Amino acid sequence: MTITYHSGRRIQGTSGDGVGNNTNTTQSYTSGATADSDVGGIYFIGEGANTTSSVFYNGFIKSVNFYAFNPSSNSGTCHAVQMDQDGQVVHTFWSKDMSTLGTSNGTMTTETSIPSNVKFGQYHSLGIWSTGNMKMGINLSGSFDGTNTTRITYTNFNGASATRDVSTGYDMAFNVVVGTKSSALDNVQVGSRFEETDTRKIYHYGTPVVFDDPTPTSSDYTNTGSSFTFASNKIHVDAVGYGSTLTMCTRPLTSSFVPTTDGCIIDFKFNWTTAGGSGNDTGVQIGLWDTRSQTNNTNNGICLEFVTSPTYARNVQYRCEGVFDNSSVQGYPVPDEYYCRIIVQKDGSSTGKGYTSESDRTADANAVFSRSTAAQTGFSSKTLFGLLNTRPTGGGNVIGDLDNMKVYTGLVVADTVWKEEGT
Numbered sequence: 001m002t003i004t005y006h007s008g009r010r011i012q013g014t015s016g017d018g019v020g021n022n023t024n025t026t027q028s029y030t031s032g033a034t035a036d037s038d039v040g041g042i043y044f045i046g047e048g049a050n051t052t053s054s055v056f057y058n059g060f061i062k063s064v065n066f067y068a069f070n071p072s073s074n075s076g077t078c079h080a081v082q083m084d085q086d087g088q089v090v091h092t093f094w095s096k097d098m099s100t101l102g103t104s105n106g107t108m109t110t111e112t113s114i115p116s117n118v119k120f121g122q123y124h125s126l127g128i129w130s131t132g133n134m135k136m137g138i139n140l141s142g143s144f145d146g147t148n149t150t151r152i153t154y155t156n157f158n159g160a161s162a163t164r165d166v167s168t169g170y171d172m173a174f175n176v177v178v179g180t181k182s183s184a185l186d187n188v189q190v191g192s193r194f195e196e197t198d199t200r201k202i203y204h205y206g207t208p209v210v211f212d213d214p215t216p217t218s219s220d221y222t223n224t225g226s227s228f229t230f231a232s233n234k235i236h237v238d239a240v241g242y243g244s245t246l247t248m249c250t251r252p253l254t255s256s257f258v259p260t261t262d263g264c265i266i267d268f269k270f271n272w273t274t275a276g277g278s279g280n281d282t283g284v285q286i287g288l289w290d291t292r293s294q295t296n297n298t299n300n301g302i303c304l305e306f307v308t309s310p311t312y313a314r315n316v317q318y319r320c321e322g323v324f325d326n327s328s329v330q331g332y333p334v335p336d337e338y339y340c341r342i343i344v345q346k347d348g349s350s351t352g353k354g355y356t357s358e359s360d361r362t363a364d365a366n367a368v369f370s371r372s373t374a375a376q377t378g379f380s381s382k383t384l385f386g387l388l389n390t391r392p393t394g395g396g397n398v399i400g401d402l403d404n405m406k407v408y409t410g411l412v413v414a415d416t417v418w419k420e421e422g423t
Helices: 358-363
Strands: 004-006 010-013 023-028 035-039 043-048 060-066 077-083 089-097 125-130 134-139 150-155 163-168 174-180 193-196 202-206 209-213 228-231 234-239 247-257 264-277 282-289 302-308 314-320 323-325 337-344 350-355 369-373 382-389 396-409 417-420
Touching: 035 043, 035 125, 043 077, 060 077, 060 089, 060 125, 089 358, 125 134, 234 282, 234 382, 264 282, 264 302, 282 314, 282 396, 302 337, 302 350, 302 396, 314 350, 314 369, 323 369, 337 358, 350 358, 382 396
Parallel strands: 010 193
Antiparallel strands: 004 010, 023 174, 035 134, 043 125, 043 150, 060 174, 077 089, 077 125, 150 163, 193 202, 202 417, 209 247, 209 396, 228 234, 234 396, 247 382, 264 337, 264 396, 282 302, 282 382, 302 314, 314 323, 337 350, 350 369
């Protein structure tokens, strides 16, 4: 059916016309795990769209699983990713502890993917990289789709000097769901409605971004106490303990939401320049809250907390609706500048991580610190983004600068998405 545009941003077509990631085609090559290939460290192995006739080309990958195994019980994390023609990771579908993989070829992973919102271009590739040595199932003789028999290997793929090596003759063994998107729907207005006449499904085109402040200014925030000031389009933190007065700096979200309805992602950059002193701990929490009425250890925040104490020169902790995690990396995380990401899943489980670069955060690679909480219920509606000075008496100090804050409802990092009504 030809796409028809009506007044009031109303669009009609069929499921074959496609919107966003919502039209799915399952592409499988699961019989091919007859051999294996090494992957690990800086190396990546994947299947590429080396011709425009590839079934991947111009699609949007919704989910992917591979034959992946760890015969030597090596430690590390493996990441299922989409990579562009320059060897840069443009989307991470899932990450998995290598210790949970099988020890022999023949078993496919069953991970839940975060759908990609990046169109699969020519010479993009789909595969796995890992921080430790592991193996991937491949096929030595078959052809995945009749046009693409190429294995793609990148060396130093996540850096500026990426090189691309193409070896023909065998394929990855995998199961992939590809979403299609009509080019006619690539450039529509936010607020548009797409009606699939053959399925009666309805999709709405909107922005999942509920907070976006790359360069904060004082006029947009409610700020109490002296711990937070504004300079050079950043929030400057100088926290030495707030005494008897709560110190908090917040800005309302464009719309309030319950994080577990669709999941949520919280991004920000914190340049932590100074941590020291003596006496009681001093800390600053950065994230989301429901109100400005908060306390130190019992609060409804979803936030990373940067702490200095007599015991640890620096420590990064994580709090989610009153549940607390400071169990992993303690001591002195370096370098100073952290690209942070908090992800809350629909089941209430969550993670908070910090990376040394934007590319590492995009790829979920080389996290300097990682915190998590198990699934929980009873999340309150979030209305504010901001900072909280959390320690009642000083001694230590936490000094740094905050900027590039962004909050998404849902689990896709994108400024606009199509969303099916009722999901």
